[in-house]
Amino acid sequence: MAAMExxxxxxxxxxxxxxxxxxAAIELLGSVFMLHADHSYLDNPMTGVTSGAExxxxxxxxxxxxxDPDRIEKKAAALGHIVLAGSIDxxxxxxxxxIVGPDGYVFVPSARI
Incomplete structure (x- = not known):
């Protein structure tokens, strides 16, 4: 959880x-997201979907x-995260x-040209 936070x-x-x-509860771009650690899913219906996933x-x-994709790309690279594809129109x-974040999730920041 700390890495994703x-x-x-x-x-x-x-x-x-x-x-x-x-x-964790985070606010990003005017929306609030809730993140849960894996162990909080012990009795959750999603357990069957995610079990065995490599x-x-x-x-x-x-x-x-x-x-802002340019700003986020620079921050990610500076902090050692994988930039799968750099900012492009x-x-x-x-x-x-x-950008590949913790646990393999891919984040795609985008802005209108």
Whole structure:
């Protein structure tokens, strides 16, 4: 949980509302997200979906519209995170990059060109 909390704060620029070893609430781009540690899912219906998964977050993109991809790319690289694809203008009218965060989740900050 601490790694994801630090990533959200230090790379994405999220505001940490509350955090402990089990749970965090963060505010990012006007939305509030709640993050839960794995052990909080012991009796959760999602346990059956995630059990046996070799890589957490495989195939998941968390798209963050309105986030500055250039700024986030620089922060991620400076803190040693994987920049899967650097910031680039895309034909669909967005500038975006791909950053691998803790546990394999891919964050795609994007802004209108």
């Amino acid at each position: 630090a990533f959200c704060r230090d790379v994405l620029g999220a505001r940490i509302i509350y955090a402990d070893e089990d749970f 890589t957490r977050g495989a195939g998941i993109e968390l798209r963050l519209y309105g986030a 895309k034909p669909h009218g967005l500038r975006e990059c791909y």
